[in-house]
Amino acid sequence: MTDEPTGAVRGPGRRPGSPDTRAGILSAARSLFAERGLKGTTIRAVAAAAGVDPALVHHYFGAKDDLFLAAMQIKVDPRAAMAPVVAGGADAAGENLMRVAVQVWDDPEIRLSLLGIARGVFDSDTQSLVRDGFLGLVLGPVGKGLDLDRADVRMPLVASQVFGFIIMRYVLRVEPLASMPAEQVVATYAPTLQRYFTGDLP
Known part of the structure; x- marks a missing residue:
C-alpha cells in the first residue's frame, strides 16, 4: 500500500542533543520500562539510571509517554x-x-x-x-x-x-x-x- 496511513505521524518529536547523552537516556529508559512497565517508571528514575538531571530528560524527550515511544523506536506516533x-x-x-x-x-x-x-x-x-x-x-x-x-x-x-x-x-x-x-x-x-x-x- 502506497498511501500514508491516515493520521499516522512518523516518529514522536525529538529535540537535538548529544548522541552519547541521548543514547544513555534511551538505554536506561528501555531497561526500566521493561522491568517496571510504563506506570512504574518515572522520569526521575530514568535520569538517575542514566546519570543525568531529570530536566535533561524532559529537554530531550518531553513527557514520559514521549520518552517511552522514543525508547521503543517506533516510527509512527x-x-x-x-x-x-x-x-x-x-x-x-x-x-x-x-x-x-x-x-x-x-x-x-x-x-x-x-x-x-x-x-x-x-x-x-x-x-x-x-x-x-x-x-x-x-x-x-x-x-x-x-x-x-x-x-x-x-x-x-x-x-x-x-x-x-x-x-x-x-x-x-x-x-x-x-x-x-x-x-x-x-x-x-x-x-x-x-x-x-x-x-x-x-
Whole structure:
C-alpha cells in the first residue's frame, strides 16, 4: 500500500542533543520500562539510571509517554494514528480501527520498527513494553476517547483481536491472511471488533 496511513505521524518529536547523552537516556529508559512497565517508571528514575538531571530528560524527550515511544523506536506516533478512530465515533470504531491497523502495518518502513515490538510478546523480558505500549498508549486512550461503557473490559477484548491479527498476518505470515487484500481484511475483522466496542457483553 502506497498511501500514508491516515493520521499516522512518523516518529514522536525529538529535540537535538548529544548522541552519547541521548543514547544513555534511551538505554536506561528501555531497561526500566521493561522491568517496571510504563506506570512504574518515572522520569526521575530514568535520569538517575542514566546519570543525568531529570530536566535533561524532559529537554530531550518531553513527557514520559514521549520518552517511552522514543525508547521503543517506533516510527509512527500511535496517539496520532488512532485520532481518526476516536473522531469517527463509537459506531464506526471497529472499521476505523481495523483500517488504521492495516494501513500502518502494511507500510514496509513502519512495519520494520513494529515487528520487534510485536515479537516481544513472546519474550518475558519485554512483555511489559508490549503490554504498556499497545494497551496503555494505543488502545487505552481510544476507549476513553470514545467514552465507552465498561471500557476496561472492552479494550482488552479489542486488543486480543487486533494483536492476534498482527501476529498471524505480519509475524507468522499465515496464509491466506498474510496475502489477503486490505479491504477484505477490514471487512472480515471489523464486525467482530465492533461487537467488542459497542455490542452487549456477557
